[in-house]
Amino acid sequence: MKSALEFQLQRNAFGKLVLTTVDGVVHSGVMPVRAFPLTAPDQGIALVSMDGRELAWIASLEDLDETRCNLLQEELAGREFMPEIRRILHVSSFATPSTWTVETERGATTLILKGEDDIRRLSPPALLIADSHGILFLIRDRMALDGASRRLLDRFL
DSSP states (O other): OOOOSOEEEEEOTTSOEEEEETTOOEEEEEEEEESSTTTOTTEEEEEEOTTSOEEEEEEEGGGSOHHHHHHHHHHHHHHOOOOBEEEEEEESOSSSSEEEEEEETTEEEEEEEOOGGGEEEOSTTOEEEEOTTSOEEEESOGGGSOHHHHHHHHTTO
16 A cells, blocks of 8 residues: 555544644544445545544545554444345335344344335445434345345335
């Protein structure tokens, strides 16, 4: 990785990110925010202050050295929680609300689908499913699901 961006990034004693600009200005508690979290997660990342001001723009994580890249990836992983559905194991009913038992990369769980409107189509073939608690579940490629999962999902699309 090449280091094209001129700033320092580190964690303070409280675990918060600290950005130091080229002119020596120190910003504590900065947060990385992805511009395109689903379609281009490693492209377009803003470092924003605690009051929401953009302090730095990173066109691509590849532009950073390994240390800064790892810090940002750790921080983003800690802030983002979006399990990816690998299989749909069971659906309680084809009428909504319905309870789904799914297998994610983090293990099996259940979600309650309030209505078909809670399944949003992203750039094909991805889907985003919001459960009744506001947790977002991602199906990165619905065509890559096993046949039984696709048949269950198709009843709601």
